[in-house]
Every structure is written in structure tokens, then in C-alpha cells.
Amino acid sequence: MEDHIAVDIGASSGRLVWGRVIDGELSLQEIHRFANGFTERGGHCYWNIDYLFGQVLIGLQKAKQQGITACTLGIDTWAVDYVLLDREGNRLEEVYAYRDERTRDAVERVTSQLSARVIYEKTGIQFQKFNTLFQLSVHDPAQLQQADKILLVPDYLYYLLTGRHINEVTNASTTQLLNLHTQDFDEDLLRLLSLTRNQFAELVQPGTVLGPIRQTWREKYDLPDCEVIAVATHDTASAVLGVPAAEEESFAYLSSGTWSLIGVETIRAIVDEQAQTSNFTNEWGAFHTYRFLKNIMGLWLIQEVHRSYDEQYSFASFVEMATPLEAFRYYVDFTDDRFLHPFDMVAEIQSYCKETGQEIPGTPGEIARCIFDNLAILYALAVKEMEAITQAPIEVIHIVGGGANNELLCQWTANVSGKKVVAGPTESTAMGNLLVQMIASQKVKDVQEGRRLIRDSFVGKTYLPQDPGDQRVWFESFTQITKRGAGGSRGHAGKSDCELSDGEGTVRESRH
Numbered sequence: 001m002e003d004h005i006a007v008d009i010g011a012s013s014g015r016l017v018w019g020r021v022i023d024g025e026l027s028l029q030e031i032h033r034f035a036n037g038f039t040e041r042g043g044h045c046y047w048n049i050d051y052l053f054g055q056v057l058i059g060l061q062k063a064k065q066q067g068i069t070a071c072t073l074g075i076d077t078w079a080v081d082y083v084l085l086d087r088e089g090n091r092l093e094e095v096y097a098y099r100d101e102r103t104r105d106a107v108e109r110v111t112s113q114l115s116a117r118v119i120y121e122k123t124g125i126q127f128q129k130f131n132t133l134f135q136l137s138v139h140d141p142a143q144l145q146q147a148d149k150i151l152l153v154p155d156y157l158y159y160l161l162t163g164r165h166i167n168e169v170t171n172a173s174t175t176q177l178l179n180l181h182t183q184d185f186d187e188d189l190l191r192l193l194s195l196t197r198n199q200f201a202e203l204v205q206p207g208t209v210l211g212p213i214r215q216t217w218r219e220k221y222d223l224p225d226c227e228v229i230a231v232a233t234h235d236t237a238s239a240v241l242g243v244p245a246a247e248e249e250s251f252a253y254l255s256s257g258t259w260s261l262i263g264v265e266t267i268r269a270i271v272d273e274q275a276q277t278s279n280f281t282n283e284w285g286a287f288h289t290y291r292f293l294k295n296i297m298g299l300w301l302i303q304e305v306h307r308s309y310d311e312q313y314s315f316a317s318f319v320e321m322a323t324p325l326e327a328f329r330y331y332v333d334f335t336d337d338r339f340l341h342p343f344d345m346v347a348e349i350q351s352y353c354k355e356t357g358q359e360i361p362g363t364p365g366e367i368a369r370c371i372f373d374n375l376a377i378l379y380a381l382a383v384k385e386m387e388a389i390t391q392a393p394i395e396v397i398h399i400v401g402g403g404a405n406n407e408l409l410c411q412w413t414a415n416v417s418g419k420k421v422v423a424g425p426t427e428s429t430a431m432g433n434l435l436v437q438m439i440a441s442q443k444v445k446d447v448q449e450g451r452r453l454i455r456d457s458f459v460g461k462t463y464l465p466q467d468p469g470d471q472r473v474w475f476e477s478f479t480q481i482t483k484r485g486a487g488g489s490r491g492h493a494g495k496s497d498c499e500l501s502d503g504e505g506t507v508r509e510s511r512h
């Protein structure tokens with residue numbers, strides 16, 4: 001098969017991207033783009049999964065109209081959220097969105113039955129209150145008992161397309177239900193949830209061929225003849241595959257979209273106390289790797305500010321307004337759960353600054369600058385923590401996803417971390433999705449060859465650190481103000497504060 005189509009659905013937008021290797025380069029074309037986002041009804045947050053599946057079919061129909069008659073197809077989406085199916089394959093209810101408040105106390109409830117340390121040693125997954133483990137722990141038990149199959153969102157889209165039940169491993173690992181040692185769902189955790197193994201599906205690796213699209217869709221829509229392939233269906237796992245790193249590079253990736261997922265690729269999980277205290281995760285990667293990473297609140301913050309200002313400013317204009325302003329006038333600990341789903345993000349940021357005795361950002365540019373500056377500090381802290389935990393130096397940070405377009409944030413990530421930053425590709429998730437399809441189709445030999453193809457096919461932008469002199473001031477001010485805290489529920493990140501010593505750039509760790 002020469003043509004490949006990636007469906008990449010993030011929390012804020014989705015896209016279908018056509019890819020083909022032409023004269024030794026990866027040629028891409030965006031075929032269809034659509035908005036995504038959860039809606040709130042009756043005090044709960046839901047995804048519109050029927051709308052999303054409809055957009056996939058519309059995108060495939062557009063592909064056929066553009067002359068793609070036969071192709072492979074892969075789907076990736078955000079993590080943790082799931083669908084309950086009955087024996088006939090019908091959805092038992094709406095699909096909850098992970099920002100739903102129902103899990104506010106779920107971590108404490110679960111870890112009172114099985115300790116956090118035991119759960120972390122079993123799974124290696126960061127404690128985020130919206131992980132599937134915690135969502136299922138607060139789900140109506142009667143509904144759970146009726147579930148014949150529990151599929152994650154991309155698994156469900158694959159099921160709708162092909163009729164096949166699967167749980168693909170990279171996304172299944174984000175449930176915090178997979179056992180690192182057995183490489184299967186953990187029996188103790190399933191028992192704690194009163195669930196059984198056969199309520200989940202067959203665990204499959206990226207590259208597994210699932211078959212054709214069901215005849216029922218091909219009769220209703222004029223679709224290409226597709227060979228559907230399970231890719232790295234967790235969008236971040238695909239994003240990591242699409243990072244154009246050279247084989248010899250010691251690199252960190254930063255998948256910068258709604259979330260900022262910053263991490264390194266490892267071949268073994270790291271589940272020591274230091275990793276747990278710093279709330280790093282070991283999500284499963286493609287080809288038997290692990291994604292040792294940390295969730296940082298990300299560009300959700302500016303997406304919500306965009307909404308607070310009635311969408312009158314583009315993301316590019318926020319960057320333009322923020323760029324000329326003084327750096328680090330405000331310090332905000334965006335790991336605090338209060339920023340996970342506030343009613344009004346602008347007001348929440350202003351309240352935090354008032355509560356911590358700081359000046360209050362008032363203009364859209366000041367709010368944006370506050371967000372970008374403090375994200376840069378959190379990225380730099382995560383890099384310092386990873387170097388301390390893995391004992392491996394990080395030479396370059398590859399920023400991929402929509403955030404690669406944010407020149408201010410890319411530059412200040414370099415300034416505060418002291419590392420070289422390479423920005424792009426924006427569509428690394430789609431490229432990683434295509435990469436698995438091309439490996440499965442034997443068009444590309446392996447990940448290294450695929451990354452070389454991506455490197456040869458697009459030009460990234462390099463940012464070198466500037467103003468290294470002020471780093472210590474920024475870190476120490478951030479640490480002092482955020483340690484004072486501002487009320488609100490702190491994130492489940494057992495944060496360790498890395499502080500720079502006297503400017504040599506070495507790292508001295510201090511812990512709460």
C-alpha cells in the first residue's frame with residue numbers, strides 16, 4: 001500500500017493527514033481538520049464521540065474524493081477516557097471527559113484500599129486523579145457490571161470501523177491498570193474495581209493489522225479501501241515516535257498541545273521512590289519502550305484564556321502581545337489542580353497572584369506572559385528532575401505539537417532550561433501514527449529510519465539559551481512564592497523542587 005492516512009484527535013482538535021513516501025521524503029497533506037472539546041451537561045463533562053466518528057468518516061470520504069482509493073489507516077487520540085459496551089456492542093452511556101469533577105476524591109479513596117506505593121510499583125503510572133483507574137472507581141458499579149467490554153476512546157473508534165474489540169497497549173497503559181511485570185491488566189486492581197479481565201479486550205501492540213472497514217460504512221459512504229492498523233493509539237505515544245531525533249542524540253521530547261508531556265524514552269520502567277515522589281509516569285511506548293514523562297498543565301491554560309476573552313484573540317496574537325513584556329513578573333504554580341478546570345482561567349490566575357501577594361496581571365498580554373513564563377520553569381524543573389533520576393544528561397529538547405509554533409515559549413524553554421530546543425514538527429503525532437503504518441506495511445524498516453525520513457522531510461527551528469544569568473533568580477522566586485502556595489487543591493504531583501545552586505547550573509534537589 002503506498003498511501004497512508006493518520007487520524008489524530010487531541011483534546012482541542014482533530015485532523016486526518018495523508019502521508020506517502022515520495023523520492024525518499026515523507027509527503028504530507030492535511031485532508032480534514034475539525035474542532036474537538038468536551039461539553040458540560042447536568043454537572044458532568046462528556047465527549048461527543050458520535051460527532052468525532054462522523055468526522056473520521058467525512059475525512060475518509062474527502063480522501064476518496066481526492067483520489068485515494070486504497071490506503072492503510074490508523075487512529076490516535078487523548079488518553080484515559082473509556083467507553084462501556086454491552087454484548088451487542090452498544091454504548092451503555094455517554095463518554096465522560098477526564099476533566100469531570102467526579103474524581104475529585106478518587107485517589108484518596110483508592111489509595112486507602114491499596115497504597116500509592118504498591119500501585120506505583122505495579123503500574124509505574126503517575127497519579128493523576130482522572131486516570132481510568134480512578135474514573136472507574138467512582139463509576140456506577142451497576143453500570144460497570146453490565147459492561148461486556150471496556151474500550152478506550154481510540155479502541156472504540158477502531159471497533160466502530162472494523163467490529164474488532166482491542167485494547168492497544170500504549171493507551172491501555174494510561175489507565176494505570178496494566179501491570180509492568182505481567183504485561184497485562186493487574187488482577188488486584190481489577191478486583192478492587194469489581195471488574196474481570198474478560199471485561200477488557202485483547203491487548204495488542206502497535207502495528208497489529210485489524211482488517212477492513214465494515215461493509216455497513218462502505219455502503220453508506222464512498223470510502224477508500226482501507227487496511228486498518230492499530231498504531232500507537234495514545235496520541236502522545238505517536239507524538240514521541242514522530243520526534244525527529246537523531247539516533248545518537250540524548251534528547252527529551254515535549255509534546256506541546258492541550259497538555260505538555262515532557263519526558264525521555266527508556267527501555268526499562270523507572271519506579272523508584274524518587275520517580276514516584278516527582279510523579280513521573282512510565283506509559284508504554286511503541287516497540288517495547290517506555291515513555292518516562294510527566295504531565296504539565298500545558299496550553300490548556302491559554303486555550304481557556306482564549307475562551308475567557310470570548311475567542312477574540314488568536315493564539316498567535318497572545319504570543320505577539322506577551323513577547324515585548326518583562327519576563328517573570330508573576331509566579332504561578334500551574335501544577336495546582338485549581339487550574340485543571342476552573343470556571344474562568346483569567347480570574348483563577350489573577351486570584352492566585354492576589355493570594356500570593358503579587359502584582360496582578362490585567363491585560364491579555366500579561367496573562368499570556370505569566371502562562372508562558374511559568375510553563376517554561378515547569379519544563380526546566382522537569383528536565384532537571386529527569387537528569388537527576390535517570391543520571392543521563394539531556395542535550396536537546398524537541399518540542400512538537402501545536403506549541404512548536406509558540407516562538408516565545410520555545411525560546412524561554414531554552415533560556416530557563418539552559419538546553420538547546422528544536423521546535424517541530426507541529427504534526428509529529430500524525431507523523432508517528434503514519435510511521436507505525438509504514439513499518440507495518442514494510443515501507444520503512446524501523447523507528448530510526450522513520451525519524452530520519454521525518455528529519456529529511458521538514459525543517460525544524462532551533463533555539464539556543466539566552467540570558468543564562470537570571471535563571472537562579474527565576475527558580476528561587478518561583479520556589480519561594482509557589483511554596484507559600486495559594487490554597488486550592490494541590491496536584492497529585494508529589495513535587496520536588498529542583499533549585500539551581502550558585503549559578504554553576506548544577507542542580508541541588510530539595511523536597512517538601
Ligand SMILES: Nc1ncnc2c1ncn2[C@@H]1O[C@H](COP(=O)(O)OP(=O)(O)O)[C@@H](O)[C@H]1O
Nearest residue numbers: 010011012013257258299315316401402403405
Ligand atoms: N500559530 C500559533 N502560535 C502560537 N501557538 C499556537 C499556534 N498554533 C497552535 N498553537 C498552540 O497549539 C495548541 C494546540 O496544539 P495541538 O497539538 O493541536 O493540541 P491538541 O493535540 O491537544 O488538540 C493551541 O492551544 C495553541 O496554544
Ligand SMILES: C[C@H](O)[C@H](O)[C@@H](O)C(=O)COP(=O)(O)O
Nearest residue numbers: 010011078079235236257258259
Ligand atoms: C489526560 C491525558 O493525560 C492526556 O490525554 C495526555 O496523555 C494526552 O494525550 C494529551 O494529548 P493532547 O494532544 O490532548 O494534548
Ligand SMILES: [Mg+2]
Nearest residue numbers: 010235257429
Ligand atoms: Mg495532540
